[in-house]
Amino acid sequence: MASGRPFPLNAWYPAAWGHEIERALAARTICGHDIVLYRRADGAVAALEDACWHRLLPLSMGRLVGDQVVCGYHGLVFNSAGRCTHMPAQKTINPSACVRSYPVVERHRLIWVWPGDPALADPAAMPDFHWNDGETWKGEGGTFYSLKCDYRLVVDNLMDLTHETYVHAGSIGDDAILDTPFEVTHTDRAATMTRWMIDIDPPPFWARQLGRPGHVDRWQIVTFEAPAVVVGDVGVALTGSGAPEGDRSQGVNGAFLAALAPETETSCHYFWNFVRTFRTDDEQLTRDLQRAHVNDGKGVYDQDHVVLEAQQRAIDRNPRSPFYNLNIDAGALWARRLIDAMLAREQRSAGAPQAAE
16 A cells, blocks of 8 residues: 555554444455454454455455355365464465454444554554443434545544535524634644534524524534544533533533544545434434435435535546645644644554555
């Protein structure tokens, strides 16, 4: 892979929802690495290089026997650690016969893999995505697999919500987003964009959720955690009820969630959810909110999908760097700086994965 790749390898990336990985072989490409995933009999998830040691046929085209993968071309067998345990027509096994095994963690209802140096794969460095656990916050999301855009364009989209006024007019868009100042703060791992819109008419989506007339205070507190997780704390409360001071009891609170996995330099997997702390026992509301976000091209995330892929096509046809930037891009720019810092650290490290590729 070229040294100019836009994604760090030494990081945890989502590869699938937990319910998607069963006692069967599932192929994914993460950061340019072809990986085959499956669930072992003990419930743990294995992730192997999706290419047989012998003739490179994808192992995902084979079959699972017990906890071992049988290649669909010549029948070589690999255990969940990637070691070959059987070769056809011979009793001895070449000791070099193995495929790469990737570190895996199952957490926050997702399967996460580490495509970089396995010695650096620390589960304690997992991104915080607890809103997706299905406990205090309720919601059901989904995935855009192989979304045809650089994953950083999704980060840009979520860190600058002024696009809501234009892309999502009629649902969550509102001119107040354009007229209200915002603040960006950052650490060495995260960047946060905060905007409070005080004493405004609620946009249609939030008016329906609140279910009461009157002006509201609306908040958007969006945090990016490098390299590829975004969480947006969003909601409205009746004006004057204390939300800016921390009392959201007279309002409705949601969170949009995005866990991204670069597939290639110009495609990604986008694991999304919208979760809430209000009416958490209302299963019909859960289904309605899911459809509001993805619904045969008419949902909020469907609208983003169209814009992001069109943007990538335009970039491919008209390459120029850097983009022109506005004040509204401050959150996205800090997110990109944090990604760039991770890439720079990998390049400085002795034995960084890209030096061997």
